[in-house]
Amino acid sequence: MSKKKEILYHVIFWLLFVGLEQLLRSITIDKNLNTTWSILQNLGFVSLELLIFYINYLFICPKTIPNKKWRLLIVAQFGLLILFPAIRFFYEEIILFKIIGYHNYDMRDLTSVYYIYDNSYYSIRIMLFSLVGYFMKYLWNTSAQVNQLTLEKKQAELLALKNQLSPHFLFNSLNGFYSDLYDTNPKVADDIMKLSEMLRYVTYESENDMVLLKDEVVFLQNYIDLFKRRFDGGVAVTFTHPHDTGMYKIPSLLLIHFLENAFKHGITDDFDSPVTISIKTEAGRLIFTTTNKYRVTQSYDEHGIGNKNISQRLSIMYPENHSLVLEQDAQYYNVTLNIPLS
Incomplete structure (x- = not known):
């Protein structure tokens, strides 16, 4: 209304x-x-x-x-x-x-x-x-919010159908490459396996509203590893997370948006001020933070489409029971997300 x-x-x-x-x-x-x-x-x-x-x-x-x-x-x-x-x-x-x-x-x-x-x-x-x-x-x-989410989901499904290439074909091809390179080039084979796992996760888990936190952690770790590989390890990033996340669940593909933003806009080759990603679980809640240094000429758009979509999704799923704080000073950009764990 x-x-x-x-x-x-x-x-x-x-x-x-x-x-x-x-x-x-x-x-x-x-x-x-x-x-x-x-x-x-x-x-x-x-x-x-x-x-x-x-x-x-x-x-x-x-x-x-x-x-x-x-x-x-x-x-x-x-x-x-x-x-x-x-x-x-x-x-x-x-x-x-x-x-x-x-x-x-x-x-x-x-x-x-x-x-x-x-x-x-x-x-x-x-x-x-x-x-x-x-x-x-x-x-x-x-x-109204449920109707809007239903409409957006149907639109996303239609778009996926229009652009769909058989996932089984992709997974089988990547697994074939992995087998071919396992003995001769194990590093590349390992990267192919991570890419295959990420594609599988995005393809199948994104259909669910909620996913296991441990699966989301693996997805983020694979993303970071491939990003490092892309730049021959010249990426300054630290990722901390609990080793035991139990059976906690969070909304699917929620955290990757902030990780992508940190890599896209942040300074990733400064090992004195690395991009920092942290996941904590306290009192049945998830506390997710990212901190990255950025160039003065590069400024974040806090009101971009991505952040608006995330904020809308959180408001619908956790009305009055979440916080998303975006802070920017002269050098650093910080994100703090606090949501209940299912």
Whole structure:
């Protein structure tokens, strides 16, 4: 849902909600009430409804519903149930009383329990409206994102079919080259085997949304080895990763984008400042970092298509539960990715 459309829906809702509420007040309100007090009380009450609605809609719901933190959501609703009458009491019975000299409730017999109970209708009502509004927005956006991903996947599959050369032919050919060179030129044979493994991984594993972290690590290592081979070992790069990654899974072909960028834009022949790639697993999360020195004349495009696609993919898969930080100073470019492990 676009921001303009969302704002329009909110304006329509509040015009109808406040309009009907004011119509009801005009029918039921005591005509003998002080007019100034009535106007100020009404303005404060509507402002309080707006405040509670958007605290729930803009802060509580986005932090709890996408991450399925239902206990925290329930606790927060009870908090709003107390906050509503607390603010109303402070405004009407303290501030307005000092200004107008008029109480809304009989203060002699008023208790906090009764005041909260008497206001529960208004507080629960506005909380429910905000919850329903957020759920509608969340379902709308989720449906749109799923449809967009489905469309992009179908387009990618169609493009792959148009450009497809039988993978079995490629793998069999590479395996044949490997066998021919195994005895005479083992280094080249080893490179051919790595290339075959990479092609197999890209061809088959990319069809899956999630892959084993250990397979992704092997894929990155093979990529680095072939890149070094291409430049006769004159590549300054360090790659650290845990030796035991268990059965953790991550989105397929997620990390290669950042590795390619580091090699493409970074200075790869400076052994005093090598390209650094690091993978860590901590508390059920993946922390992936790349650091590379770059030439002053070469600047990264942080808003390029690749980064946008990665950010969109992460937002869909891990809403409110990931971080992707891209930092650039005068000499170095740093990427830090933090996502939950499956």
